[in-house]
Amino acid sequence: MKMIVNKLLTIGRVSIAYLLIVSICNISGAFAQRRGGHMSRPGSSGSTSRTPNNNRANRPNTGGINRPNNTANNNGNRINNNNSGNRNNGNRTNINSGNTNVNINVNNSRNTVVRQNNYRPYTRPPYVYGGRSFYSYHPYYYHPYxxxxxxxxxxxxxxxxxxxxxxxxxxxxxxxxxxxxxxxxYTQSNGGYTVVQAPVGAVVTTLPSSAQTVVVTGSTTNNYYYGGTFYEKSSKGYTVVPPTAGSIVTSLPEGGKETKVGDVTYVKVGETYYQPIQQDGKDVYEVVKVDEVKQ
Structure with missing residues (x-):
């Protein structure tokens, strides 16, 4: 009986030992398999075998410094933007409200036709040059404009x-x-107002106090002159008119240009010629009548 009990104990120990060995082997194999699978996963973030496509240094469209389509020198670059602060239409860049020499194209042709003085014939022959005749009542006397x-x-x-x-x-x-x-x-322009030559036919009720009275010799009508503009008084007020040939004014506005015609230097304001003369010892200007020479 004792021998039977000893055999049973021996068999039990062997079975337990066998079970322990099998369990250990299974655990070791599973652990080894798990580690091996981890190292061979191609897309793992912690693996040292990650493929090149996951390498940030080689990704062409990432947020790194090598992005070819998002640099500061493309379409979003304000430095190269032709419209940044420079208005080319109307070109405000060249307009300075404190500078009276701004370059603006203004059509002043509506107030450049000289009216002939039908009440006073010319007694002096015209100065003829370049196919044109320049008529004046007074002799030429140059003085700077x-x-x-x-x-x-x-x-x-x-x-x-x-x-x-x-x-x-x-x-x-x-x-x-x-x-x-x-x-x-003024006429309204882009962002403000631009001074233009007075349009012929405009009627205003008052003139500045410094307007000059211009006597039209031989006529009962007097003109008024201010800032390069001639007026005639009527029942409605003062009407802008073209200058009358032979009218004499003491001053000319800014914008005129000394124009050499043969031996005579006129001052051209718009398309009107003014001849420098002297009257009563003072430097003044006479409106010149210009005709084409008839062949």
Whole structure:
């Protein structure tokens, strides 16, 4: 009986040992298989065998410094943007509201035709040069052209301002609106107002106090002159008219240009020629009548 018990104990020990060995082997194999599978996974973030496509240094469209399509020198670059601060249409870059020499193309042709003085024939022969005859009542006397300044309310043609004074009124000529203020005419332009030559036919009720009376010799009508513009008084007020040939003014506005015609230097304002002369010992200008020489 004792021998049987000893055999059973021996068999039990062997079975337990066998089970322990099998369990250990299974655990070791599973652990080894798990580790081996981990190292061979191609897309694992912690693996040293990660494929090149997951390497940030080689990704062409990532947020790194090698992005070819998102650099600061492409379409979003304000430095190369042709519209950054430079308005080319109307070109505000070259307009300085404090500079009376701004370069603006203004059509002044509506006030450049000289009216002939039908009341006073010319007694002096014209100066003929270049196929044209230049008529004047007084002899030529050169003196340098010096633009005249009519005061703080006056601005020359081409001058730009951002806003008008509250005293400005609207004047309509040939279905076009102008703004008039203290002897100066404006048209609305991009971002403000530009001074233009007074349009012939415009009627205003008042003139600046410094307007000059111009006597038209032989006529009962007197003209008025201010800032390069001639007016005639009527029942409605003062109407802008072309200059009358032979009219004499003491000053010319800014924007004129000394123009050499043969041996005579005229001052051309718009398309009107003014001849430098002397009257009563003073330097003044006479409006010249210009005709084409008839062949």
């Amino acid at each position: 010096r633009p005249f300044y009519w005061g703080p309310a006056y601005h020359p043609w081409g001058f730009f301002i951002a806003a008008l004074a509250t005293t400005a009124i609207i004047v309509t000529v040939a279905n076009q609106q102008y703004h008039y203020d203290q002897g100066v005419y």
